[in-house]
Amino acid sequence: MSDGFKFLHTMIRVKDLDKSIAFYCDHLGMQLIRRKDYPSGKFTLAFVGYGNEEDNTVVELTHNWDREDDYEKGEGFGHLAIGVPDIYQTCEALEKEGLEIPRPPGPMKHGGSVIAFIKDPDGYMIELIEKK
Missing domain, CATH: 3.10.180.10 (2,3-Dihydroxybiphenyl 1,2-Dioxygenase, domain 1)
Structure with missing residues (x-):
């Protein structure tokens, strides 16, 4: 069943997208692979990682524009x-x-x-x- 399956990315929600991109890129050596605004949904997606998405698993940073409070981390993550x-x-x-x-x-x-x-x-x- 898993033939052809591939782990693509992990998504986390972030409060300050620029600060998060700087953290992952400047401190951990990742690259900003792509970033796209979705005005109708009021969110931005940015993908960071150690190589292109075709060959590497990456981290998706999701920024909801109207978010003011910190996110709850929960006990599952x-x-x-x-x-x-x-x-x-x-x-x-x-x-x-x-x-x-x-x-x-x-x-x-x-x-x-x-x-x-x-x-x-x-x-x-x-x-x-x-x-x-």
């Missing part, structure tokens, strides 16, 4: 995960840039990967996993 070559150096650089790191880099409690968690401008958790 967990986090996005990004592999980095040197987690300690990455976190040190991100901390100098003023990013919040609620879980500093280090080994997982029960063994395995070396991880850290940072927050994006809307409070979404981003897990950094060291991939050497």
